[in-house]
Amino acid sequence: MLTLLKLLQSLFQTLHSEGTPGQVAAGLMLGAGIGLSPILAGHNLLLFAALILLNVSFGGGMLGLALFTPLGFLLDPILDRVGLALLHAPALQGLWRAGYNVPLVPYTGFNNSVILGSLVGWLALALPLFLGGRRAIAAYRVRYGERVLNSRFMKGLKASKVYNVYTWFRPE
Amino acid sequence: MRRRLGIFRWRAVGPLLLFLVLLLGLWLIFADTLARRGAQSSLSTLLGTEVDIASLRIRETDAAIDLGGLAIADPRDPRRNLLEAGTITLNLDPLPLAEKKLVIDQFRLSGLRFLTTRATPARPAEPGSPAGQLLAETRAWARDKFQGPSLALGRIDTLKQLVLHPDQLQSLRAATGLAARADSVEAGYQQGLAQLQLGPLLDSSTSLVPRLAATDPKQLGLAGTQQAVSAVRQTIDRVRQARSGLTGLEQVTRTGLAGLQRGFGDVQTARERDYATARGLMQLPSLDAPSIGAALFGQESTDYFQQALYYGRVAQRYVPPGLQPWNRPGPSRTRRRGTTVEFPREHEYPGFLLRQGEIDVATGATGQNQFSAAVAGISSQPALYGRPATLSGRGSLGGAQPVNLDLAMVSRHFGDHPADSLGARIDGVNLPPIAIPSLPLSVRPGPSRVSFSFALTGDRLAGHWQVDARQASWQADSAPPAGGSPVAELVWQAVRGLTTLQVRADLGGTIEQPTLSVRSNLDDAIAARLQALAGEALVRATARARAAVDQLAGPKLTALEGRLQGLTSQVASRVPAEAGRLNEVERRLQGELKRLAGSAVGGISLPKL
Secondary structure, three states: OHHHHHHHHHHHHHHOOOOOHHHHHHHHHHHHHHHHOOOOOHHHHHHHHHHHHEOOOHHHHHHHHHHHHHHHHHHHHHHHHHHHHHHHOHHHHHHHHHHHOOOOHHHHOOOEHHHHHHHHHHHHHHHHHHHHHHHHHHHHHHHHHHHHHOOHHHHHHHHOHHHHHHHOOOOO | OOOOOOOEOHHHHHHHHHHHHHHHHHHHHHHHHHHHHHHHHHHHHHHOEOEEEEEEEEEHHHOEEEEEEEEEEEOOEEEEEEEEEEEEEEEEOHHHHOOOOEEEEEEEEEEEEEEEEOOOOOOEOOOOOHHHHHHHHHHHHHHHHOOOOOOOOOOHHHOOOOOOOHHHOHHHHHHHHHHHHHHHHHHHHHHHHHHHOHHHHHHHHHHHHHHHHOOOHHHHHHHHHHHHHHHHHHHHHHHHHHHHHHHHHHHHHHHHHHHHHHHHHHHHHHHHHHHHHHHHHOOOOOOOHHHHHHHHHHHHHHHHHHHHHHHHHHHHHHOOOOOOOEEEEOOOOOOOOOEEEEOOOOOOOOOEEEEEEEEEEOOOOHHHOEEEEEEEEEEOOHHHHOOOEEEEEEEEEOOOOOEEEEEEEEEEOOOOOOEEEEEEEEEEEEEOOEEOOOOOEEEEOEEEEEEEEEEEEOOEEEEEEEEEEOOOEEEEOOOOHHHHOHHHHHHHHHHOOOOOEEEEEEEEEEOOOEEEEEEEOOHHHHHHHHHHHHHHHHHHHHHHHHHHHHHHHHHHHHHHHHHHHHHHHHHHHHHHHHHHHHHHHHHHHHHHHHHHHHOOOOOOOOOOO
16 A cells, blocks of 8 residues: 555656656656666666666656566566577677676676566667657646646645655756 | 756766765675575575575685585485585685686685584475476486385285286387388388389290290391390390399398397387286285395485486586586576576686685594595586586594595586596495385494495496495384284394395496396395295296286287298298399390390491390
C-alpha cells in the first residue's frame, strides 16, 4: 500500500512539475533504463549520473524506475534470451572478446545475458518511450492538469517535506 | 519568449559527488561481507554443496585477501564437512583485477581438517542448478550402471513361477534389430544379382559359341570376320564385367554377413544378460567368487568412484579445454541470474588463476603433524595458462598412531583430450564401518592401508580402490543375523572370526559402459559355503530362469540363426557357381576368337586381347 501511495505521489509530482514534457519524458526514459536492468548493472551508474547531472526531470526518472522495475522482473525470461542470443551471435564474438579483455569493461556485466538483454531492451524502448511520454504528458497537462493541480491532494502534497526534497532536483 | 534550457544541472554535481562518496564509504564498510557472501555463493554453485566462510578481509593496500573458517560440506552427507580450513591467505596480482580477473600469485592454507562433523546440516544443492543436476546424474549413473548382485537369498524352493514380458528382454530387441539388418543385407545381395543380369548374359553368350563354331572365316570374308571378331570381343568384355561385378557383390555381401555374425554374437550376449535379469527378478544370488566380492563391497566401491566422477565432471563442466566462449551461471541476485559468458583470448589473463599455493595440514598438536602439500596452475581457462593443474602432498598426521598420506592430482584441460587423475595412498587410517548391502552385517576395518586412484580421460574411466586391514571386526545388526536368514547366518559364520580384510575394486570402460570388478579375501570362503547351502536349489531355480527367457526369446533367436546360416550358405554356393559358368563361357568364347583370328585371310592384324 505504501509503495502504491509513493508511486501515486511520484506520478502526480512528476506530471505537475515545472519541467517541460520533454524533460519529464527524458527522465522517465533514463529511469526506465535503471528499472529494467538488474540493480548492479554497470550501465546503471551512468544512467543514474545522467539523471542527476542532465537537466531532466528527476521525478520522471523515479517514476520510470518505479514503473519499469516490476516490468524488468516480468520480462526477465525474454531479456535473458535476447542477451544470450546476442552473446552467442557469431558476428559479435570479436566485439565481446575485445570488451571482455579491456580494463573496467567487464565490471559493467555486459557479458551477462540478463544485463545485456535489459540494456538492449531499454535501448530499443528508449526513443518510443521518450516521444510517447512527451506527447502523453503534454496532452495530460492541457486536459486535466489545472483541475488536478487545484485539488486538495496536490495542495497537501506540495506542503509536505517530501516535496521540498524533490524540488532540489526539479528541472530548471 | 521561451527560456533556453541548459543541458547540465550543475548544482546537482555536489549531491552526485556526495552520493559517490557515500558509495565508497559503503564499499569500505561492506566490501568484506559482500565478497564473503559472493565467494560462498560462487563456491557453493560450483561445488554443488554448502560452502561457508566465517570471515573474509580484503587488504587493499597489500592486494591480499585473508579467509578464515572455510568449511565445505559433503554433498553426500549434509551432517559433515569434507574439509575445513583454519586460515587462508591469498596474495593477488593487482593488474588483472582491472579486467575483473582473479590471479592469485601465492596461496597459503593452514589448519586443514577432513571429514569433520557440522554443527548444522548443510543445505543440499538446488536440484535445478548445474551442480545439482550433475550430482543427480552421477547418482543415477552409479545406480543404473552398477547393479551389483545381491546376497539376499529367499527360500528358493518356494519361489513362484517367473513371468517375463517380451519388452524386458534385451535379446529380443537385439534380434529384431539384427533381423532388419539381415533384411538389408539380403535385399542388397538379391538386388546386386538382379542388376548383373547373369541369366540373359550367360544364355546369349552360350548360344553365340555354337553359332560361331558353325561359321567358316573364309566364307565370311575379311569384313565378315572382323564383325564376328568384334562381336566376340564385346561379349567377352560383358562376361568379364559381370564376373568383376559378381566378385564385388560377393565381397560386399560377405562383409555384411560377417557383421551379421558379430551381431548374432551380441544377441547371444544380450541373452546372457536376460538370464541375469531373470535371475535378478527371482532374487537368485550368483555364487561365484567375483560375484560375492561385488555383492559385499560393490556398493562401497561405487560410492568412492561415484564421488570421484562427480568432481571430475564438475571439472569438465567448469574448466573448458579450449578458448571458446564458455557459459557459467550468472551471479546470485533477486532478478534472474542469467548466463555469464566468458570470452578468453590468447595472451590475456584467464578469469581465474592460482599460480601456486602451499597447504599445511594441522590436526591435534602442531608438532605431531608433518604434512605439506603444494598446489599449482589451477585455472578457469587452462589453455591460456598452458600447464596442467597439479596437487601433491605427502606426510604424516597424528602422534601415537600416525596416518601416512601420499596424494597426487593432475588435471590437464587443454589439448585434444582433457584428463583428470587422482591417486592417493593412506596408511593407518581408521575407515568408517562398511555396511554389507542386503545383509544385517557390517565390518569395521580398523587401522587400514587404503589406496585409491581415479582417472577420467574424455569419457574413459580408470581407477581402483583397495583396502588392506589387519584388525577388522565384524558386527551383526541383529541377533541372530537377519532373523534366521540362511545366507546371513552363513556369511556371519564365515566372517565372524576374521580380522583380515582385503578388498580391491577396479573400475574401467567408459562413462556409458563402465566395468567394475570387486574381489575380497572373503569371496572364496563365502562362495563355497553358499554353494554347499543352496547350490542344488539354486541350480534348479537358475534353470527355471533360463527356461523363462528361452521360452520367449528362443524361437526368434533360433529362426534368426537359421536365416543367417541360410543366407551365408546361399552366398557361399551360388556366387562360385555363377562365377564358374562365366569362366566356362569365357573360355569357350576365347577359343572361338582364336580360331577366327588364326584363320583370317591376308594376315589380318588383330589387336591383342
